[in-house]
Amino acid sequence: MGRPDKYDANLPKNLTYRKGRKSYAWRNPVDGKEISLGKISRRDAVAQAIEANHYIEKNFTPIALLEQLKGTNEYTMANWLDRYEVILQRRKLAANTYKVRAGQLATIGEHFGALVLSSITTRDVAEFLERWTACGKTTMAGTMRSVLSDVFREAVVEGRVDANPVTPTRAPKIEVLRERLEYESFMAVRAGAERMPSWFGLAMDLALVTGQRREDVARMRFTDIKDDRLYIEQQKTGACLAIPLSLTLKASGLRLSTVIDRCRLVSRCDFLISPGIRKNSEDGSINLDSLTKGFVKARNFSGLEFTDNPPSFHEIRSLAGRMYEVEFGKEFAQKLFGHKSEKMTAKYLDSRKKEFVMI
Structure with missing residues (x-):
């Protein structure tokens, strides 16, 4: 039989040192599978384990019993967008405006749809807007920020979220480039x-x-x-x-x-x-x-x-x-x-x- 894994209380959780193979391994707490990190330094193994643990905690945190009873854990952005479209219809906007807004909401749905509505943070919003800001498309970034802010504003009104995560983000400075016609x-x-x-x-x-x-x-x-x-x-x-x-x-x-x-x-x-x-x-x-x-x-x-x-x-x-x-x-x-x-x-x-x- 090979030597048992060495337990080290100073290692991050889910990380073990396999003394027999002189290598490290990390166990995925979601499915229980073990992933070998190979013969790397203790420092690299610890860094990788901490990064993996943070990812698991952010994306696969067990849902609290109270949240399950309330059903808030299952209410995603996709669910809210269905409700938001009903609210939008009541505003009696022009047909062309509805058409444009539908495309914008589809983009929001593709990015945030699967996420729990209440878990979306200001950082998530900032990263979403950066895709246009980084390309110099400040007008588009400003438009999407405005639409997303309205989506969350209505969610606050109906008690789906406590605060609007879009509000703290900085509105992009839009420079008008089109030359006027004299x-x-x-x-x-x-x-x-x-x-x-x-x-x-x-x-x-x-x-x-x-x-x-x-x-x-x-x-x-x-x-x-x-x-x-x-x-x-x-x-x-x-x-x-x-x-x-x-x-x-x-x-x-x-x-x-x-x-x-x-x-x-x-x-x-x-x-x-x-x-x-x-x-x-x-x-x-x-x-x-x-x-x-x-x-x-x-x-x-x-x-x-x-x-x-x-x-x-x-x-x-x-x-x-x-x-x-x-x-x-x-x-x-x-x-x-x-x-x-x-x-x-x-x-x-x-x-x-x-x-x-x-x-």
Whole structure:
């Protein structure tokens, strides 16, 4: 028979020294299996055993009887996300917002789903957000932090957790990189659009004179025009606007009724902006990517030099807001945007330039 293992009270728990083989072994307390560490130094064996014991304690700690009676040990993040979706539905958000949020919750579920909700720590949250922060994707990190914070905030309200582990984390500093579109640049890009199908140039004009998002410009129909007004229900926020056809952006010379009349000459369906009824669009609606890619094409035709983050089609909305603010004031711009808060409007009206204060 081989020599018995040597017991050493100074060794970490689960670690033994096999005197006969002059080696160390560690016993897994979860399944009872023994793992040989080989003929390594006492120092290395102790370090590895301590690390393994810490891992077991963190992930396989026996559940207290009281926790089992309460059922808190089994309530995972996945369970809570099912409940959170019900809460989210009650907020009556726009369809597009639900779609975006669903993707964000799926990402949270993939990372935290199997974990017990009450066991998730601030460190766990920080490590989760680091995947975007480390890549410089601070906007995405900030968005996920906001969503995750709301998930836990509702869990606190319903008594599922005692505190929000997201709160102590630092909100990433988001630097706006996208270059603003100025009116002179808009006109140059608009001239470039003359080399493209006529509907695209009209889409740019319609976006500027109405100040609406790309999604809403693409959905505008002739049947939405009633009593000399263009009725719009914004897809993102659900805000409802009734814009008079007499609306005129004086600096650009654009009048809404005139732009719509030009759309009637081009469109062959109910949509104001349409390349026509085709195989992949039986109703004549336009794919949003067509506006995005079309703007890039017109921008290249313009011959202008931009930064590494050139303005997109969406920047026409900001330009419209800044121009309307000059002509009619900030309150008018806020109503046209459909914003409930001045803070959101201020983001669009920010020219992102250094401006001198006139004394």
